[in-house]
Every structure is written in C-alpha cells, then in structure tokens.
Amino acid sequence: MSDASAARILDTAAARGAEYADVRFESARSERIEVRNGVVAALADAASTGYGVRALIDGAWGFAASDDQSDAGLDAAAARACAIARAGASIARRRVGSPPPLSYVAEYATPVQREPSSVPLGERVALLLDAERGLHADARIAVGRAWIDLWDSRKTLFGSNGTRVTQRIVQSGSGVQAMAVDAGDAQTRTYPGDIGLYQSGGWEIVEKAALSENAQRIGEEALAVLRAPQCPSGTFDLVLGGSQVSLQIHESCGHPAELDRVMGWEANFSGTSFLEIDQLDRLQYGSPQVTIVIDNTLPLGMATCAYDDEGTKTGVSDVIRNGILVGYEMSNDTAREIGRESNACVRAQSWAFTPMIRMCNLNLLPGSVPFEHLFDDVRDGVYMESNRSWSIDDRRLNFQFGCEIAWEIKNGKRGRMLKNPTYAGMTPPFWNSCDAVADARSWFAWGTPNCGKGEPMQVGRTTQAAAPARFRNVAVGVGYAGGHG
Amino acid sequence: MARAILERSPAEQTEVLIGQSDDTLTRFTHQISNQNVAALGAQITVRAILAGRTGVASTNSVDEDALRALVERAVAMARLAPKDPLQPPLPVGKPAPAPPNAYVEATARASPERRAQLCKAVFSAAERADCWCAGYASTASSAYTIANSNGALASFEGTDAAVNVKMIGTDSSGWAEEHTTDVARIDAAAVAARAVGKRLRGAAPRSVEPGPWCVILEPAAFGELLAYLAGHFSAQSYDEGSSFCSEGLERRYFGENVSMFDDYAHPLAPGMPFDFEGFPTQRLPLVEHGVVRNVVTDSYYAHKLDRENTGHALPAPNSYGPQPLHLVVAPGTARLEELIAGTARGLLVTRFWYIRTVDQKQAIVTGMTRDGTFLVEHGRVVGGVRNLRFNQSILEALRACEFSSEQVRTAGYGFSTVVPAAKIDGFTFTSATEF
Numbered sequence: 001m002s003d004a005s006a007a008r009i010l011d012t013a014a015a016r017g018a019e020y021a022d023v024r025f026e027s028a029r030s031e032r033i034e035v036r037n038g039v040v041a042a043l044a045d046a047a048s049t050g051y052g053v054r055a056l057i058d059g060a061w062g063f064a065a066s067d068d069q070s071d072a073g074l075d076a077a078a079a080r081a082c083a084i085a086r087a088g089a090s091i092a093r094r095r096v097g098s099p100p101p102l103s104y105v106a107e108y109a110t111p112v113q114r115e116p117s118s119v120p121l122g123e124r125v126a127l128l129l130d131a132e133r134g135l136h137a138d139a140r141i142a143v144g145r146a147w148i149d150l151w152d153s154r155k156t157l158f159g160s161n162g163t164r165v166t167q168r169i170v171q172s173g174s175g176v177q178a179m180a181v182d183a184g185d186a187q188t189r190t191y192p193g194d195i196g197l198y199q200s201g202g203w204e205i206v207e208k209a210a211l212s213e214n215a216q217r218i219g220e221e222a223l224a225v226l227r228a229p230q231c232p233s234g235t236f237d238l239v240l241g242g243s244q245v246s247l248q249i250h251e252s253c254g255h256p257a258e259l260d261r262v263m264g265w266e267a268n269f270s271g272t273s274f275l276e277i278d279q280l281d282r283l284q285y286g287s288p289q290v291t292i293v294i295d296n297t298l299p300l301g302m303a304t305c306a307y308d309d310e311g312t313k314t315g316v317s318d319v320i321r322n323g324i325l326v327g328y329e330m331s332n333d334t335a336r337e338i339g340r341e342s343n344a345c346v347r348a349q350s351w352a353f354t355p356m357i358r359m360c361n362l363n364l365l366p367g368s369v370p371f372e373h374l375f376d377d378v379r380d381g382v383y384m385e386s387n388r389s390w391s392i393d394d395r396r397l398n399f400q401f402g403c404e405i406a407w408e409i410k411n412g413k414r415g416r417m418l419k420n421p422t423y424a425g426m427t428p429p430f431w432n433s434c435d436a437v438a439d440a441r442s443w444f445a446w447g448t449p450n451c452g453k454g455e456p457m458q459v460g461r462t463t464q465a466a467a468p469a470r471f472r473n474v475a476v477g478v479g480y481a482g483g484h485g
Numbered sequence: 486m487a488r489a490i491l492e493r494s495p496a497e498q499t500e501v502l503i504g505q506s507d508d509t510l511t512r513f514t515h516q517i518s519n520q521n522v523a524a525l526g527a528q529i530t531v532r533a534i535l536a537g538r539t540g541v542a543s544t545n546s547v548d549e550d551a552l553r554a555l556v557e558r559a560v561a562m563a564r565l566a567p568k569d570p571l572q573p574p575l576p577v578g579k580p581a582p583a584p585p586n587a588y589v590e591a592t593a594r595a596s597p598e599r600r601a602q603l604c605k606a607v608f609s610a611a612e613r614a615d616c617w618c619a620g621y622a623s624t625a626s627s628a629y630t631i632a633n634s635n636g637a638l639a640s641f642e643g644t645d646a647a648v649n650v651k652m653i654g655t656d657s658s659g660w661a662e663e664h665t666t667d668v669a670r671i672d673a674a675a676v677a678a679r680a681v682g683k684r685l686r687g688a689a690p691r692s693v694e695p696g697p698w699c700v701i702l703e704p705a706a707f708g709e710l711l712a713y714l715a716g717h718f719s720a721q722s723y724d725e726g727s728s729f730c731s732e733g734l735e736r737r738y739f740g741e742n743v744s745m746f747d748d749y750a751h752p753l754a755p756g757m758p759f760d761f762e763g764f765p766t767q768r769l770p771l772v773e774h775g776v777v778r779n780v781v782t783d784s785y786y787a788h789k790l791d792r793e794n795t796g797h798a799l800p801a802p803n804s805y806g807p808q809p810l811h812l813v814v815a816p817g818t819a820r821l822e823e824l825i826a827g828t829a830r831g832l833l834v835t836r837f838w839y840i841r842t843v844d845q846k847q848a849i850v851t852g853m854t855r856d857g858t859f860l861v862e863h864g865r866v867v868g869g870v871r872n873l874r875f876n877q878s879i880l881e882a883l884r885a886c887e888f889s890s891e892q893v894r895t896a897g898y899g900f901s902t903v904v905p906a907a908k909i910d911g912f913t914f915t916s917a918t919e920f
Contacts, residue, residue: 034804042802044541044784047551050526060517062597065524067545080523087597088518091605096517121565127692129567142726143752145804181726186846264518267619268651268660271838271855274919352524391874393841393853398918400851402843408776422843424874424916455512455621455649456522477845479851479876481915 005074006158009053012078012287014160018055018085018097021078022163024309026049026155026351030256031116032140035128035146040346042147043125050132050351052207055081059095060088063354086139100332101341108306109168111299112202116150116172119203124148127211127462128174135178138257140226141219142181148174148206149449151461155351164310167271171302171461172205173198173449176215180222187419189222189404192386193243198447198461221405224417231406231421233477237381237421237470239374244403245364245466247387251451252427253285253292254359255453256396257319258345259328262449269455271394274427275325277338283325286431291365292320294329295465296344302447303360304459308344310355317343319362323432331357349458356454363445363465374436374470381409382476384421392427394438400424402479422479430471440469486528486547487632489605494556496533496563498575500508500633502761502800506527507593510623511600518620521597523546531677532801533559534575537568541802573788576764577632578796583641584755589667593626594646600624603673607650610677616684618677620650624668639763648673656920657869659683660836660856662705664894664901668754683835683857687869695873695914696856699831701824701861701906705856706834706854708895708902711812713840713850714879715892715900718747718771718779719797720786721806729848729880730777739883744818745772747781747797747809753894754901756811761803768795771809775823782809816905819887824889824908826864831908832873833859833866848879853918855887873914 006023013021025050034042050067055078062085066077116124128146135144149172156166175196179188190196197209240248255261256273264272276282296314298304310332312466319327328334329345334357347422348355375383406421407414425433443465451460487501497565505527511581529552530543540562544555603622611618615871622889623646630640636767646668651660661679663671702710722728730738748768749756759765770778782790798809825833835857843849854872861867896902 018881031804034802038567039571040539040566041804042541043539043566044543044802045558045562048528048541048545050545052524061521063520063522065522065526074831077525084511084521084523084597087601088521090598091601091608092518093514093516096519121562125567178725179725179727181731184732184846186727188845201658256627260519263514264619264653267514267516267653268621295867352526354520354522356520375917378551389605389841389843389851391841391851391853393872393874393918394855395918395920396839397920398853398872398916400876401873418845426919443540455520455623456510456524465720472863475916481876481913 004071008071008074009078010158010160011052012075013055013082016079016082017057018082020160021054022157022159023051023053024155024351028153028350031150033124033128034145036145036162037143038132041390048350051350052351052354053077053081055085056097056099057082057085058089059097060092061097062088065352066244085298097333098336099161100159103159103163104216104307104311104313105164106306107166110170110200114169114203116203121227129177131211131215134212135176135219137216137219137223138221140180140182143179145177146211157311159311165307165311167221167305169305170202171200172202174206174209176211176218178222180226182226185226187222187225188388189216189218189225191384193446196304198449199445200302200304201300220434225405225419228417228419231382231418231477232258233481235473236414237378237472238381238474238476239381239409239470240468241385242442242444242466242468243446244384244387245469246464247390249292249362249364249464249466250448251390251392252396252399253319254362257328258357258359259330259334260419262328263334270453274395274397279325281324284323284432285320285325285428286323287434288322289434289437290320290323290431292362292367293318294343294345294362296360298361298363298369298463299397299461300445300450301361309348310346310347312342312344314344329357329359330460347460353458354448358460359462361463364437366440366443366467368439369436371438371442371468374438374468375409375414376412378409379411381416381440382421383407383409397426399427400478420480422477424475424478433472433474434469435472436470438469443467487630490531490552490556491632491634493553494533496535498534498634500532500575502530503630506625506627508625511604512621513604514619515617516611518604524792529555529556531559533563535563535571536571537572538563538566539572540566546596556673563825565703568630569713571789572809573784575635576762576784576794577635577637578765580759580765582637583758584750586666587755589640589644591622592666592668595624595668603648603671606673607677610674610681611652614652614681615760616651616652616654618652623647629757631761632711633763637763639759641757644718648676650677650680652680654684654688657684657687657690658856659687664896684859686859686866687857690869690871692917693870695916697913699828699910700912701828701831701833703835703906704893704904705836705895707907708904709837709840710879711904713842714848715809717811717848718781719806720780720782723780724786724790727845729846734777736777738777739772739775739878740886741775743772743775744815744887746770746813747811748813749811751811751813751903751905753892760798761800762798764794764796781807781809810900812902816890816892818890819892821889821906822918824887824906825861825866828861828864831861831871832886833861843876849876850879851876871920872918874916876915877911877913882912883911
C-alpha cells in the first residue's frame with residue numbers, strides 16, 4: 001500500500017486513455033467467534049489485502065480488482081480496468097460517468113476505547129462460552145448460540161485528481177440467540193435486537209452488549225414464547241420496539257431512497273423505487289412525526305467515516321423532513337443527474353468490489369414521548385420486538401414483517417405474551433399512520449452488518465438509529481392467514 | 486502450496502483449502518453499462534486441530550512469511566479453543582472426477598468485449614420493443630484445492646456464465662435469464678426475446694383478489710421457493726429439531742410424485758465432486774416419491790449421528806452445518822404448455838422476490854411475485870396481473886403439485902437448482918401491490 005504503487009497504477013491508467021482513475025488499497029482483518037451448544041463452532045481469523053482500480057473512459061467506468069501487488073500485477077489491473085471501461089463505452093447509448101468534482105488529502109480513524117486485539121483471545125472465547133451457557137434455561141433450548149464479529153480495515157484512496165484519503169474503520173458486534181423446540185414448534189429469541197449489537201468502535205461495543213447478563217432472560221423468553229398464544233389476525237394499533245423500527249426504516253426508506261435504485265440501476269435485482277424524482281419535495285411519505293436523516297458522522301454508526309469510497313466528504317442531510325420526501329442517498333454520478341451534489345453514500349464491501357450507493361447511517365429522529373407512554377391511549381393493540389422475517393416488494397411498497405415476540409396491549413397496558421406476530425402494509429400509508437416516536441432516552445444506533453445489494457452482490461454495514469414508535473390501524477397476523485399455525 | 490503448508494503445521498491434524506477466482510460482470514441499465522467489473526483473487530484457509538480443539542485462519546497473501554503466519558494463527562487459535570469431544574478425524578476419500586463440462590476454457594477467457602456483445606444484443610431487443618432494459622452478462626472461473634494431513638487431496642476447476650435480462654415498459658416488466666458453464670451456449674438475443682415477450686403479454690395489468698389460487702410456477706419461481714427448503718435437509722437442522730423432518734426420516738411428507746436429489750453431476754449444473762473437506766460428494770436422493778430418505782452430512786454430523794458421510798461440508802469455520810448445494814427435482818410428464826392448457830383459472834408466475842421464512846417448522850414462507858405474473862383462464866394466458874404477496878407452507882405446496890417435463894437450471898454459482906415448472910393448487914396469496 002505505497003504511494004509508488006498508486007502512482008504506477010494511475011500512470012498506467014492514464015497511458016491507457018483514462019481521463020480519471022483512482023485506486024483504493026485496503027488491508028482488512030476480521031475475526032468471527034461463535035459458540036453453539038457449548039462447542040466453539042467458529043474460531044476464525046481472516047486477513048485480506050488488495051486493491052481496486054476505477055478507470056473512466058469516454059463516460060464509462062471500468063473496475064478491476066486484484067491482490068497481485070507485483071509491478072506486473074499493478075500494471076495488469078490498471079490495464080484491465082481501462083479495457084473494461086472501453087468495452088462499456090463502446091455499447092453505451094450516453095455518457096454517465098464524470099470525475100469527482102473535489103479532491104481531498106486527509107486521514108481518519110474510528111474512535112476506539114479498547115483495541116479488540118488487546119483483549120486476550122482466551123478472554124474473548126470465555127465470554128461467549130459463559131453467555132451461551134446461560135441461554136440453556138432447560139432442555140428444550142435445542143440451540144444456544146453466542147457470537148462476536150470484529151472488523152478492522154485500513155484503506156487509502158488515491159485519485160488522479162490528487163485525492164489521498166487514508167482511513168481506519170473499526171467495527172464490532174456480538175449477540176446471543178436461543179431456539180426452543182417442543183411439541184412440533186420452534187421459537188427463537190435473539191439479543192440484543194434481532195441480530196446482536198453492531199456498532200463502530202472496539203471491544204467496548206462487545207462489553208456494552210452485556211451478553212452474559214441477559215442470556216438467561218433470553219433463554220426463558222424463548223421457552224415462554226413456545227407456550228404463548230398465537231398473535232391474533234386483524235387490524236390493531238401497533239407499537240414497535242426500537243430494533244424493529246430500525247429494520248422498518250432500512251427496508252421501507254433506506255433502500256427506496258437510494259438514488260441508483262430510483263434511476264433503475266438496480267432494476268433487475270434489488271428493484272426500483274416508488275420514491276420517484278418527480279415526487280421530490282412533494283410526496284407525503286409519512287406523518288409530520290417522521291423525520292429521517294442521513295448522518296454519516298454519527299458516533300457509533302456502522303457507516304461512519306470521514307470520506308466515502310469515491311472520496312466525497314461525509315456529513316448530514318435529510319431524506320424525509322416532517323413527513324415530506326426531500327432527498328436521496330447519492331453518489332457523484334447520480335447526484336449530477338438531478339442537479340445535486342453527492343452526500344457521500346458510496347461504499348464498497350472490500351477492495352474486491354466497485355463502490356456503489358449504500359444507505360449508510362439513516363436515522364429516524366427521536367420524538368417527544370417517553371417510551372412507557374407510547375401505550376397510554378392504545379385500547380386494543382400489539383407491541384412487537386425483534387425481527388425474524390422481513391419481505392418487501394421490488395418497489396418497496398408492499399411489506400410484511402414478522403417478529404420473535406409480542407405482547408397484547410389492552411387499555412393502555414402491556415398484557416400477555418403472543419407468539420408468531422406478523423404485520424403488513426403499504427409503505428406511505430404505514431408511515432403516515434405513525435403518530436408517536438419515543439424520545440431520545442430510548443433512541444439507539446442499531447447496526448446491520450449484512451445488507452445486500454448490487455451485482456456482484458455486496459454486503460454493506462449500516463446503521464438505522466431509532467426509538468420505539470406507534471402506528472395506528474395496522475394489519476396484524478397476515479403471515480398465518482393461509483390457515484396455518 | 487497445500488503440501489508445503491501441511492508440512493509446516495505442528496498441529497495433530499491440518500486441513501488446507503486454497504480457492505482462486507476470477508469473476509467478471511457487466512451490468513447494464515437504460516442501455517448503458519453501470520457496473521463493469523472484474524475481480525481476481527485467492528484465499529488460503531488453514532484448519533488446525535489439536536486434541537479436539539479447532540482453529541481456523543485465512544489470508545490472501547501467498548508469500549512465505551504470510552503462509553507461515555497463517556499456520557501459526559490457526560494453531561494459536563486451536564490452542565485456546567475448548568475441546569469438542571465429538572470432533573472426528575479429518576476425512577479421507579477418493580473424489581470422483583469432475584463431471585463433463587464443469588470447466589469451459591472459453592468462459593474462463595471471455596473478454597470484456599465478449600460481454601459487451603452479449604449486452605448489445607439485449608439493448609437492440611429493448612430498443613426494437615420500445616422499452617428499457619436492466620441486467621447483466623457475467624463470466625467467471627474458480628479453482629479449489631483441498632488437502633489434509635490424513636492424506637486427502639482434491640482439486641477442481643469450474644466456470645460459470647450467465648445473462649440476466651429485465652425488460653421494462655410503461656406498466657409492465659418481463660424477465661428471463663440463462664445460466665451455464667459454457668459462454669458459447671448463451672443466446673443473449675433469445676433470452677432478451679423471452680423477457681420482451683413477458684413484458685408485452687403483461688401490459689395493462691389487471692388486479693385480482695388475493696386468496697387461494699391454482700398457480701403454475703415457472704422454474705425460476707419454483708427454484709427460488711425450493712431454496713428455502715434446502716436447509717431442512719441439513720443434518721444439523723435435522724438434529725437440532727428445526728427441520729420439518731426432525732421427527733423422522735423414511736416418512737411421507739410430500740405427494741407421491743415428488744422426488745428430489747442433491748446431484749453435483751447433473752448435466753445442466755455440473756459442479757464440484759467433493760465437499761469443502763475434500764471428501765467425495767454423493768449424488769444423494771433426499772426425497773423419493775414423497776418419502777424423505779436422507780439428510781446431507783459432513784464428517785462432523787456423520788460422526789455425531791452415526792450416519793454415512795455424504796460429502797456436503799461447507800468451508801471451515803461452518804456454523805450452518807452441511808448443506809445440499811445442488812438441488813434437483815425430478816420432472817413430470819406434461820409440458821409447461823399442457824399444464825397451462827389444463828388450468829381452468831389460475832396464475833402463471835415468472836419469478837418471486839424477497840422470499841423469507843415466516844415459520845421455520847411449518848416451512849411457511851412469504852414473498853412477492855415479480856416481472857411477469859399472468860392470469861390463466863380456460864387453459865390460456867389472458868393477460869398480466871398486478872403483483873401479489875403470498876404466505877405459503879412449502880410442505881403443503883408439495884403435497885398437491887404437478888411438475889412439467891422440462892428441467893431448467895435456475896441459479897448460478899455456489900447454489901444451483903435444476904427444477905421443472907410446478908403447478909400447485911391452493912397457493913395462498915394474502916395481499917396485492919400497486920404494480
């Protein structure tokens with residue numbers, strides 16, 4: 001990862017006709033530890049180093065990635081990116097790509113309180129063994145799982161416009177899960193949230209999750225859900241826990257607000273979007289309680305960094321302001337198409353992938369109601385927590401989500417536990433039915449480490465900070481409408 | 486390299502997995518290429534076992550220092566791992582030769598210009614049909630070598646080529662794709678024409694009421710549905726109680742006409758003849774005439790459950806258990822056109838989108854139709870319908886179904902299905918969407 005290697009690649013690309021080129025060198029380390037039923041099912045440490053070259057020729061981008069850092073390898077990757085760009089230009093009906101408008105020289109590093117590497121491996125394993133053991137409240141817990149993921153990536157982007165941005169991104173996550181099996185039924189509980197606690201930072205993120213302290217409760221809840229009555233079908237007021245609101249934002253706002261989707265760049269796979277450009281500044285996406293912002297400077301956000309993978313400086317911008325659609329997640333090329341500037345929402349999974357628009361940190365701003373008062377004027381409703389099933393159509397309108405656990409709400413009070421809760425709706429009516437978002441005391445940066453998009457498929461790490469929220473007159477119980485259960 | 490790593494390892498048992506890939510893909514939309522990429526890379530993974538303690542490390546650096554550090558990391562992790570009393574010895578078998586045409590040189594060497602020409606044929610079809618298109622043309626090659634200190638040594642090279650096309654008009658879209666190991670077999674113009682045909686037939690879609698419908702799932706749709714049943718045939722899911730068949734094998738769970746296999750050597754989807762432990766993969770019957778016969782195993786679950794190792798291990802570390810990666814469903818006797826002709830009123834489904842499990846034990850899944858859903862009346866396709874959401878138990882679907890006589894490969898790299906079209910009675914749609 002040297003300036004000389006970068007210069008060689010950029011010179012080769014220029015000699016091959018690139019009007020602009022950049023190269024992103026990345027060296028990444030990841031660790032996965034998973035304990036499953038008392039056995040260490042994964043104790044793995046992966047290292048990967050390589051680079052990806054983007055070349056722009058006649059308005060078309062070509063991308064070539066390689067892990068060959070010899071001079072011949074550098075030359076070959078640069079030449080391959082140019083050949084790919086030229087082949088793309090030969091069939092393009094119009095020019096789309098342009099060089100980035102600005103260049104930067106900068107460095108950034110994720111704030112880390114405790115370096116994960118400073119924690120002895122034996123301590124990391126022991127934490128999970130202890131937490132997993134706690135899940136087994138009785139023999140009906142057929143599967144107990146506890147896991148830690150640690151990521152540490154160092155990358156430098158060199159652009160032929162003079163950009164030289166070096167960043168170190170550290171992200172950590174952990175969780176526990178219990179699956180209870182009895183009498184032909186299987187029920188799962190996960191903690192924290194529905195996938196674990198994933199944030200940017202070091203070992204302090206794992207400590208914050210307090211897995212061992214919560215394991216027994218999670219095991220007992222899995223058993224309790226087995227015995228709980230089926231969630232009813234019908235129209236109910238709905239209160240969603242914070243992690244489920246996070247997923248609702250992710251699927252029904254985050255993806256449809258990706259401007260490449262809006263423009264049809266994902267049409268064959270992830271789909272398009274109902275947030276069409278002629279709806280900008282007009283569409284009543286949600287109620288006035290709903291304000292959703294991109295904040296790629298958010299402390300603890302999984303997508304937090306100083307510059308995106310095109311070299312654009314990160315910041316804060318609105319997507320939904322008081323219920324109205326006012327913005328998108330954008331790259332340089334897509335922003336230019338609608339007369340705006342990129343808001344730095346471009347990321348690549350690793351050196352081996354081309355940068356593309358990702359939803360990054362997209363957050364529902366907190367409201368003013370304390371969480372415990374969300375139930376106050378609900379006469380007949382359901383409170384759901386922890387996602388277990390999620391599906392939405394390819395324009396992001398018709399959705400159906402299922403949760404691991406629910407409680408009925410009767411006359412303002414949380415009542416008995418329910419199992420197999422599902423709810424469904426259409427995105428704008430659903431968000432317009434939101435009449436309360438809990439206040440900042442229950443607002444939390446929920447990270448998602450496994451967001452898929454693109455072809456070749458890339459996995460993105462993103463955060464949707466959210467608080468619990470209340471929705472009126474929602475279709476509940478549809479997942480079992482076929483007479484099952 | 487594998488032998489050198491094995492010789493250098495101080496562990497009691499060591500496994501080396503070397504993977505190399507060159508993946509290229511030209512993605513397009515609105516008749517431009519919006520993602521045009523190539524990635525060349527390798528990964529070396531070492532699994533070290535000391536007295537039942539396992540550690541795994543991987544790297545993509547192949548110099549001497551990196552490989553030495555790789556072994557040291559795997560061994561260090563193993564020393565800190567708790568002992569697993571069920572850890573069996575690393576397996577040794579004699580892998581079968583690769584099936585014919587698993588590797589095609591022309592695919593491995595396909596140029597950016599070749600992919601551009603495939604895309605250009607699609608662009609021309611879109612412009613003639615007055616619509617826009619999105620999709621990709623891809624070519625890829627991969628190679629694996631797996632060796633262990635007990636004597637296993639297996640190598641495989643494979644290729645994959647695909648064209649994926651969505652045609653989009655004012656109020657309808659159509660989709661088609663083709664997967665093969667040989668790029669020369671791809672007729673991009675024909676794939677584009679199929680997508681155009683669906684786009685045109687789906688124009689001016691009508692709304693239909695959700696509820697139970699007779700559906701005819703084209704192979705792409707049926708293959709997507711079936712993928713959500715695959716994990717139930719893992720010995721891990723079976724053992725832990727989360728599979729529909731955890732209550733017992735050799736029982737009838739499906740209709741008499743349902744037979745399903747895991748077959749890496751099917752001519753439409755030839756794949757690797759050994760698993761990621763280097764052990765030979767069996768061409769295994771999973772379901773015969775509705776009766777579940779087998780679940781797939783690896784060395785760990787074969788030992789734990791006292792069953793035969795069927796050679797279905799995933800790469801270490803693996804917390805998902807063994808998996809069937811090459812599902813094949815036996816065909817029926819009627820052609821797809823005959824299934825349609827025999828339908829009084831039903832829906833013909835091109836593909837599904839965003840299927841997710843709603844209920845694990847009952848194998849209830851939800852998802853949407855997409856890119857070509859048609860109303861069938863009196864044996865004829867009469868027009869397009871707006872898309873619908875379903876909630877359906879796959880188990881129940883396979884108790885009342887009929888299959889077409891044509892099998893199609895419906896997915897690419899890594900996980901493939903070879904399936905016919907399926908006609909299913911009482912398929913439950915629960916809501917509709919706006920397009």
